[in-house]
Amino acid sequence: MAKSKPLHWQEPTTENCPQCNGSGEFRGMFSSGPCAVCDGTGLVGENGEPLPVEDLLPMLRRQRDRIAGQIEAARQHYRQLLHTPGVREALAAEHERQQERQREKDMAFRKKLRGV
Known part of the structure; x- marks a missing residue:
């Protein structure tokens, strides 16, 4: 007789991986990659084993x-x-201010390159 699956799946209790602190990534001195303890998920079961x-x-x-x-x-x-009234105009004005700041930075950089 085949095993039947439960009708409602219940999410297992998990903890952050103790090896990678939940990031899922191993960072060594010369390399990095997925954590071997949690299989790169950052989560382990209550028993400290990777989740199935x-x-x-x-x-x-x-x-x-x-x-x-x-x-x-x-x-x-x-x-x-x-x-909302005025939002598009405010976005356009902010975009123009950002472009002006970028132009000023570019001009300062060019002057610096020329030695002025």
């Missing part, structure tokens, strides 16, 4: 979907701001 793929994939998918939702919400907020 069966648990890891749904967790990463949920995280990806959560981040995608946050990005979409930020884009929608930005679109709404653009319809």
Whole structure:
């Protein structure tokens, strides 16, 4: 008889990897790469072992979907701001100020190169 999967998947309890402190990256003196303890995820189970793929994939998918939702919400907020009176003009003015500052920096750099 085949094992049946639970109807509702429950995310396992995790901790930050003690080796990489949750970054998922090993940094040595001469090289760097994915952490060997947590398989590059930054997370380990309660027992300190890497998470099994069966648990890891749904967790990463949920995280990806959560981040995608946050990005979409930020884009929608930005679109709404653009319809607020005066915002487009303020953005254009700020863009012009940034261009002017860049031109001034370029001119100062050219003068420095010429020795003036």
